[in-house]
Amino acid sequence: MFIIGLAVGGLIMAQWKTKPVRVLNPVAPYAALRDTRDNLTVEQTGLKQEITLLRKDIKLTQSQLKRDNQESQQLEELERLKEVIGLTELKGQGVQIILDDSRDLNAQGTAEAAIAHAADMRDLVNYLWTRGAKAISINNERITSSSSIDCIINTVMINNTKHTTPFVFNVLGDPRQLQEALQDKNALINIYNRVRREGLVFNFSRQKDLTVPAYAGSFPTDNMKVRGQL
Amino acid sequence: MRSINFGLILVSIFLGFIITQQFYLHQRVSQVSKPEETNTLGLEVANLIETNNKLAKEAANLKDEKDKLNRGLLDRQTANQTVAENTLKYKMIAGAIDVYGPGVTLYFSSRLEQTQLIDLLNALRNIGAEAISINGERITPNFGFSATTFSSPYTILVIGEPGLLENALTRRGGILDLITVQAQVQKQDKMLIGAAKS
Numbered sequence: 001m002f003i004i005g006l007a008v009g010g011l012i013m014a015q016w017k018t019k020p021v022r023v024l025n026p027v028a029p030y031a032a033l034r035d036t037r038d039n040l041t042v043e044q045t046g047l048k049q050e051i052t053l054l055r056k057d058i059k060l061t062q063s064q065l066k067r068d069n070q071e072s073q074q075l076e077e078l079e080r081l082k083e084v085i086g087l088t089e090l091k092g093q094g095v096q097i098i099l100d101d102s103r104d105l106n107a108q109g110t111a112e113a114a115i116a117h118a119a120d121m122r123d124l125v126n127y128l129w130t131r132g133a134k135a136i137s138i139n140n141e142r143i144t145s146s147s148s149i150d151c152i153i154n155t156v157m158i159n160n161t162k163h164t165t166p167f168v169f170n171v172l173g174d175p176r177q178l179q180e181a182l183q184d185k186n187a188l189i190n191i192y193n194r195v196r197r198e199g200l201v202f203n204f205s206r207q208k209d210l211t212v213p214a215y216a217g218s219f220p221t222d223n224m225k226v227r228g229q230l
Numbered sequence: 231m232r233s234i235n236f237g238l239i240l241v242s243i244f245l246g247f248i249i250t251q252q253f254y255l256h257q258r259v260s261q262v263s264k265p266e267e268t269n270t271l272g273l274e275v276a277n278l279i280e281t282n283n284k285l286a287k288e289a290a291n292l293k294d295e296k297d298k299l300n301r302g303l304l305d306r307q308t309a310n311q312t313v314a315e316n317t318l319k320y321k322m323i324a325g326a327i328d329v330y331g332p333g334v335t336l337y338f339s340s341r342l343e344q345t346q347l348i349d350l351l352n353a354l355r356n357i358g359a360e361a362i363s364i365n366g367e368r369i370t371p372n373f374g375f376s377a378t379t380f381s382s383p384y385t386i387l388v389i390g391e392p393g394l395l396e397n398a399l400t401r402r403g404g405i406l407d408l409i410t411v412q413a414q415v416q417k418q419d420k421m422l423i424g425a426a427k428s
Binding site: 007008011012029030033034036037040041043044047048050051054055057058061062064065074075077078081082084085086087119122123125126127128129130131133134135144145146147148149150152153154155157160161162217218219220221222223224225226227 | 241244245248249252267268269270271272273274275277278279280281282284285286287288289292293295296299300302303309310313314316317318319320321322323324325326327328329330331332333344345348349352353355356358359360361369370371372373374375376389390391
């Protein structure tokens with residue numbers, strides 16, 4: 001009885017000492033950060049939508065100018081350049097790639113090798129450019145000269161926007177040529193080894209009607225000048 | 231005897247309640263405040279603040295452009311000027327024209343693996359590089375390279391904000407650390423990066 005009473009007394013003291021204000025200390029900054037992250041993510045989505053709408057409006061006004069204006073060659077060149085750098089939505093044939101974490105619970109190898117990494121996507125994008133891709137998007141993020149694909153601890157960021165698996169690539173180009181490139185196990189040895197050993201998901205198919213959206217981000221140009229501007 | 235047993239039962243129930251509550255409280259605190267999740271959140275927030283600032287600036291530029299074009303519907307000179315400005319800007323981004331500006335040069339004397347170069351280019355884009363060349367070859371929007379496209383030594387020119395580039399490249403845990411290579415990084419007041427050959 002004495003020991004039980006002692007134990008009860010000790011626990012009562014522990015409970016009394018564990019006041020909510022002390023317990024919440026590690027929780028409050030986390031909750032505040034999480035709320036800030038969520039608010040900023042909503043803000044980012046709003047800004048990207050605003051940019052997309054503004055670019056559409058600009059395109060409409062340019063079309064109108066072209067109708068009214070005799071300098072249509074200038075406008076055509078502008079449209080061509082916008083297409084090259086990724087500011088125009090493109091549709092056409094190509095391949096669609098699905099890259100995803102392994103679902104095989106009995107896979108050999110390591111857990112790290114079983115998941116789809118930002119590095120895998122970087123390697124794939126580079127490879128696709130060398131094999132005739134005309135335009136690429138991943139989870140509806142257009143890949144441009146300003147795009148980066150990064151891993152922050154266990155989060156993947158594409159164009160500084162958080163994305164989760166599966167990673168869906170829409171790749172415009174010659175479907176047969178692209179499919180042959182993706183079937184080349186020697187060229188994609190790391191990915192195919194992990195498909196075999198860890199069950200990494202890497203599937204692709206030819207498609208007739210793919211859409212690659214316009215880039216909704218910004219291009220840094222503050223420091224770049226041409227000769228006449230120096 | 232009965233009252234002692236009853237007392238024991240009451241004490242046991244109370245003891246059990248307190249132990250269970252302590253256990254769940256500890257679990258809840260650990261769940262909600264995992265250090266690694268807080269670190270990830272912190273990095274995400276920092277990244278989002280920087281990105282949103284750039285997006286807001288882009289939106290403001292686009293509004294300005296839209297206004298000029300709308301005025302251009304009435305005034306041909308304004309319209310032509312806006313179109314010309316944008317054409318020049320997009321030519322610079324596309325790599326279709328020589329560009330000048332401050333930035334950094336990176337020099338690597340030893341061989342780099344293809345994956346190291348891919349990761350370096352990715353990091354440069356993330357940092358805000360405006361134009362890049364590797365061994366005199368302009369990096370364009372759809373540029374891809376094989377393991378044999380470039381060979382050592384490598385001279386990489388990057389136009390952008392020199393201080394920002396140098397710091398991000400050379401800081402502890404930065405990309406040069408991560409790809410485990412030695413490089414000479416120098417800030418430049420003015421460089422020329424030529425147009426893409428094709």
